[in-house]
Amino acid sequence: MRSIRPSPGAATSGALLGTALVLALTCATSAAQAQQSERGGGRAPLVLKEQGMFYLGGDIVHTDAANGPNGPTFLGKSGDIAINQMYVGFMLPQSEHGAPIILMHGGNLSGACYETTPDGRMGWYEYFARQGHAVYLPDQVSRARSGFNVTPFNEVAAGTRTPSELPNLLVLTKAASWEVFRFGPSLGTAFPGEQFPVEAIDELAKQSIPDQNAEFESPPGTNLTPTRLAALGVKIGGAVLMGHSESGFYPEQAALVDPTGLQGLISMEPATCNASTLAAGQIAKLAKIPTLVVFGDHLADVPTTSVNWPAALDDCQKYVDAINAAGGDATMLHLPDAGVFGNSHMLFQDKNNIQVGRMVLSWIDQHVGGKSHKS
Amino acid sequence: MRSIRPSPGAATSGALLGTALVLALTCATSAAQAQQSERGGGRAPLVLKEQGMFYLGGDIVHTDAANGPNGPTFLGKSGDIAINQMYVGFMLPQSEHGAPIILMHGGNLSGACYETTPDGRMGWYEYFARQGHAVYLPDQVSRARSGFNVTPFNEVAAGTRTPSELPNLLVLTKAASWEVFRFGPSLGTAFPGEQFPVEAIDELAKQSIPDQNAEFESPPGTNLTPTRLAALGVKIGGAVLMGHSESGFYPEQAALVDPTGLQGLISMEPATCNASTLAAGQIAKLAKIPTLVVFGDHLADVPTTSVNWPAALDDCQKYVDAINAAGGDATMLHLPDAGVFGNSHMLFQDKNNIQVGRMVLSWIDQHVGGKSHKS
Numbered sequence: 001m002r003s004i005r006p007s008p009g010a011a012t013s014g015a016l017l018g019t020a021l022v023l024a025l026t027c028a029t030s031a032a033q034a035q036q037s038e039r040g041g042g043r044a045p046l047v048l049k050e051q052g053m054f055y056l057g058g059d060i061v062h063t064d065a066a067n068g069p070n071g072p073t074f075l076g077k078s079g080d081i082a083i084n085q086m087y088v089g090f091m092l093p094q095s096e097h098g099a100p101i102i103l104m105h106g107g108n109l110s111g112a113c114y115e116t117t118p119d120g121r122m123g124w125y126e127y128f129a130r131q132g133h134a135v136y137l138p139d140q141v142s143r144a145r146s147g148f149n150v151t152p153f154n155e156v157a158a159g160t161r162t163p164s165e166l167p168n169l170l171v172l173t174k175a176a177s178w179e180v181f182r183f184g185p186s187l188g189t190a191f192p193g194e195q196f197p198v199e200a201i202d203e204l205a206k207q208s209i210p211d212q213n214a215e216f217e218s219p220p221g222t223n224l225t226p227t228r229l230a231a232l233g234v235k236i237g238g239a240v241l242m243g244h245s246e247s248g249f250y251p252e253q254a255a256l257v258d259p260t261g262l263q264g265l266i267s268m269e270p271a272t273c274n275a276s277t278l279a280a281g282q283i284a285k286l287a288k289i290p291t292l293v294v295f296g297d298h299l300a301d302v303p304t305t306s307v308n309w310p311a312a313l314d315d316c317q318k319y320v321d322a323i324n325a326a327g328g329d330a331t332m333l334h335l336p337d338a339g340v341f342g343n344s345h346m347l348f349q350d351k352n353n354i355q356v357g358r359m360v361l362s363w364i365d366q367h368v369g370g371k372s373h374k375s
Numbered sequence: 376m377r378s379i380r381p382s383p384g385a386a387t388s389g390a391l392l393g394t395a396l397v398l399a400l401t402c403a404t405s406a407a408q409a410q411q412s413e414r415g416g417g418r419a420p421l422v423l424k425e426q427g428m429f430y431l432g433g434d435i436v437h438t439d440a441a442n443g444p445n446g447p448t449f450l451g452k453s454g455d456i457a458i459n460q461m462y463v464g465f466m467l468p469q470s471e472h473g474a475p476i477i478l479m480h481g482g483n484l485s486g487a488c489y490e491t492t493p494d495g496r497m498g499w500y501e502y503f504a505r506q507g508h509a510v511y512l513p514d515q516v517s518r519a520r521s522g523f524n525v526t527p528f529n530e531v532a533a534g535t536r537t538p539s540e541l542p543n544l545l546v547l548t549k550a551a552s553w554e555v556f557r558f559g560p561s562l563g564t565a566f567p568g569e570q571f572p573v574e575a576i577d578e579l580a581k582q583s584i585p586d587q588n589a590e591f592e593s594p595p596g597t598n599l600t601p602t603r604l605a606a607l608g609v610k611i612g613g614a615v616l617m618g619h620s621e622s623g624f625y626p627e628q629a630a631l632v633d634p635t636g637l638q639g640l641i642s643m644e645p646a647t648c649n650a651s652t653l654a655a656g657q658i659a660k661l662a663k664i665p666t667l668v669v670f671g672d673h674l675a676d677v678p679t680t681s682v683n684w685p686a687a688l689d690d691c692q693k694y695v696d697a698i699n700a701a702g703g704d705a706t707m708l709h710l711p712d713a714g715v716f717g718n719s720h721m722l723f724q725d726k727n728n729i730q731v732g733r734m735v736l737s738w739i740d741q742h743v744g745g746k747s748h749k750s
Contacts, residue, residue: 045469046423051501052491055581060549068543074681075555079548082580087487094420110520112462116427126426145487145519147584150544156531157541166532168443169525173454174435180450205457206430209522306449 043122046130047094053145056138056235057228058085065154077154086228087111087145089137091125097132098361099240099263099370102232104225106245108172108211110144111137117349118200118207124348124357131361136232136239140247141224142212169210174201180306181345182298191298193342195350204346213246226253233261240264240364245345249273252286264368265291266360269345271307273319280326287328290367293320294333294360296343296350329367333359418497421505422469428520431513431610432603433460440529452529461603462486462520464512466500472507473736474615474638474745477607479600481620483547483586485519486512492724493575493582499723499732506736511607511614515622516599517587544585549576555681556720557673566673568717570725579721588621601628608636615639615739620720624648627661639743640666641735644720646682648694655701662703665742668695669708669735671718671725704742708734 064078089111103114103125114125114137128135142148148167155161172180175187183198184190190198213223229250233239241262243250248270255262265286267273273293278286293316299309313334323330335343340355347356364370439453464486478489478500489500489512503510517523523542530536547555550562558573559565565573588598604625608614616637618625623645630637640661642648648668653661668691674684688709698705710718715730722731739745 043425046426048421048423050418051421051426051466052498053487054491054495055578058577058581060577060580063548066548066551067545068541069539071543071545075545076548076551079550080580081546081548082577082583085581089490091426112428112520115464116429120429123427139520144522145485145514145584147519147546147581150546150585153528153541153544153585156538157543159538163531163534163538164444166443166528168446168532169528170442170446170450171456171522171525173438173441173451173456175454176441176451202433202435202457203430205435205455206433206460206522208457209520210525210528 044130046126048129049092049094049096051089051091053087053089055085055146056088056232057141057224058082063151065151065158065160068150068154068157070157081150082147083149083151084141084224085146086141086225086232087139087147088232089145090135091129091137092134093129093132095132096134099364099368100134100136100236100238101128101364102136102138102229102236102239102241103128104138104229104241104243104247104250105140106243106247107213108170108208108246110139110207110209112144113207113346114348117197117353118203119197120200121351121353124353127354127357128361133361133364134236134239136236138225138229138232139209140213141228144209148212167212169212171208171210174205176306177201177204179302182296182302182309183344185301191301191342194344195297195342195352196344196346197349197351204349211246226250227257230254230258230261233263234258236261238263238370240266240368240370242266242268242360243270244268244348245270252291255286255289256282259285259289262289263370264364265289266294266363267291267316268294268347269296269309269312270316271312273312273316275315275318275322278319278322283322283326287323287326287330289328291320291323291328291330292333292360292363292367293331294347294356295335296345296347297336297341298344331363331367333363419505421501423504424467424469424471426464426466428462428464430460430521431463431607432516432599433457438526440526440533440535443525443529443532445532456525457522458524458526459516459599460521461516461600461607462514462522463607465510466504466512467509468504468507470507471509474739474743475509475511475611475613476503476739477511477513477604477611477614477616478503479513479604479616479618479622479625480515481618481622482588483545483583483621485514485582485584487519488582488721489723492572492728493578494572494726495575496726496728499728502729502732503736508736508739509611509614511611513600513604513607514584515588516603519584523587542587544587546583546585549580551681552576552579554677557671557677557684558719560676566676566717569719570672570717570727571719571721572724572726579724586621601625602632605629605633605636608638609633611636613638613745615641615743615745617641617643617735618645619643619723620645627666630661630664631657634660634664637664638745639739640664641669641738642666642691643669643722644671644684644687645691646687648687648691650690650693650697653694653697658697658701662698662701662705664703666695666698666703666705667708667735667738667742668706669722669731670710671720671722672711672716673719706738706742708738
């Protein structure tokens with residue numbers, strides 16, 4: 001399955017332009033047949049050494065609101081509970097090649113978004129494991145299988161806290177996701193050549209998990225997920241950390257917390273790369289880790305009132321340039337510039353998700369390397 | 376791994392007493408070495424045809440509160456969102472033997488509870504797949520990766536709904552779970568011979584997901600999970616449905632909704648089997664499906680003020696008797712009566728979880744059968 005990978009060393013220098021070109025050449029040729037071979041009945045067995053889950057971090061705290069006023073009384077309301085933990089699912093291939101990969105999901109979603117796609121195809125969680133990578137699939141702190149702190153909710157219900165103190169709960173409407181994720185000009189109308197499987201928009205809506213980050217209002221530092229991701233890299237003993245959208249810049253934030261477990265940083269479609277606010281010392285720290293930034297197509301074809309995608313691309317290009325100027329190895333992969341067209345914000349769910357996934361793995365092989373043929 | 380299974384037909388009659396006796400004899404002998412062989416480095420590869428997830432059911436509804444008053448404004452508050460969907464993870468073995476199994480978790484938990492145990496051992500999700508069963512792992516509706524409806528929460532935050540209308544959010548305190556799950560007489564003190572890995576109590580606490588069921592107060596019929604489970608059985612094309620604790624009687628509730636996809640019903644430690652309230656017509660309907668009820672040890676050794684376990688056992692024995700009197704095939708497996716001692720309420724996480732899991736699989740083989748050696 002990796003036969004189309006460029007020969008070793010073909011793109012090890014000239015990271016900025018060279019890699020994009022090589023990726024374009026290697027991926028355009030055999031993308032169609034590769035995409036087909038990953039689907040349907042002809043699939044080879046998935047051979048794992050182990051799979052499972054663990055929780056990372058978390059605090060045991062006392063609460064007097066483990067249950068609300070309308071709940072069953074016999075289980076008690078006061079005692080110690082866990083908060084701030086992070087759920088991490090994982091698959092370890094029997095025959096491991098290349099660096100372990102952490103797949104961090106974005107806003108309003110959970111790790112499920114990297115499993116089967118909304119239209120029922122293989123997602124990157126399984127695909128990367130089939131390509132020999134140990135893959136780790138967390139849910140962000142306070143979301144999905146990571147749970148969340150019930151205390152403020154039950155205190156509002158009990159009247160001991162004001163309603164305005166409720167944590168914000170965000171889900172995206174179908175219309176908002178259609179626009180922000182760049183499926184087309186308006187709900188129900190797709191861009192020509194759009195790669196997102198728009199017929200499965202309702203299945204994408206079902207992946208929505210209430211998002212408590214409210215990150216645009218929160219003071220910096222209140223989001224625990226980057227800290228947990230740094231600790232996850234250390235626990236694994238080294239991994240490539242990938243973020244998307246809301247979590248698009250979490251890899252870099254995690255590396256600023258503790259870079260020791262992070263072998264590579266992949267930022268998929270962050271709304272900003274903070275090029276104008278990072279200090280020189282931070283850039284120098286981040287420049288020690290190979291970095292890939294990925295953007296899809298149609299960046300300028302949706303209103304900029306929700307997310308300004310062209311500005312995000314510009315900002316991240318400045319970030320890539322700053323990392324390289326500091327002696328780092330950063331690559332901007334803007335898919336249309338590499339000859340791959342029609343990708344939405346949800347490029348790991350798009351119809352050509354295996355093609356894009358292979359491009360990401362090629363970058364990892366060339367720029368990170370990692371564990372080789374451990375079995 | 377299944378070499379200790381009794382010879383075919385050994386317990387096909389006299390289900391009520393015979394099976395328990397056979398299980399006791401077959402399981403007591405080689406339990407220790409079997410448990411050991413399932414753990415640690417000597418594990419064989421897990422060979423899967425496929426794994427992934429899908430969402431089952433769900434409604435697309437309009438809301439004006441997709442986001443709270445403290446959330447980012449640019450994403451919009453009004454539009455269509457999905458509610459009431461159920462997340463279902465799955466693993467399909469490359470070589471499939473026996474009936475597919477649905478593992479439904481209990482209150483305040485998610486499907487994660489059947490993955491790796493709190494002390495890091497293999498859970499039933501992987502164990503059952505290794506034994507050749509297709510295994511399906513849902514999160515209950517309105518919990519974990521199934522998401523939940525943000526509208527009432529954000530309406531309270533916005534002041535358009537009163538705080539008393541907040542859905543109840545329940546988690547168990549460590550002290551409550553210690554008592555209700557029968558780890559020992561009081562938090563920190565285990566029963567002699569206790570099988571739950573009590574040193575991992577904090578890891579169990581991290582598995583807590585806020586539970587909106589408030590089932591003891593809700594009017595019957597408001598819980599959508601049994602309906603989704605019935606639909607899941609149909610989608611799979613037939614499965615054994617297992618419930619635990621809060622969901623202990625969901626298999627029977629699902630069968631009353633639609634029995635066509637349910638080949639076997641397994642109730643682990645329900646608080647009640649509703650023996651006194653089910654009508655004769657309902658018993659007749661349920662008697663068409665083989666049924667196993669499982670209880671652990673120390674039922675009488677914790678206060679009855681939270682859950683009255685001896686009463687639950689009595690009620691479920693009456694239910695088993697009623698099913699058998701109606702011509703059905705129901706088995707009560709009270710583990711101490713089968714020579715297996717020390718099991719907690721969390722018997723699928725206990726230190727002898729593989730031993731108990733094998734007893735459950737033996738029952739499935741003998742009473743349900745299922746797909747044989749499909750590959």
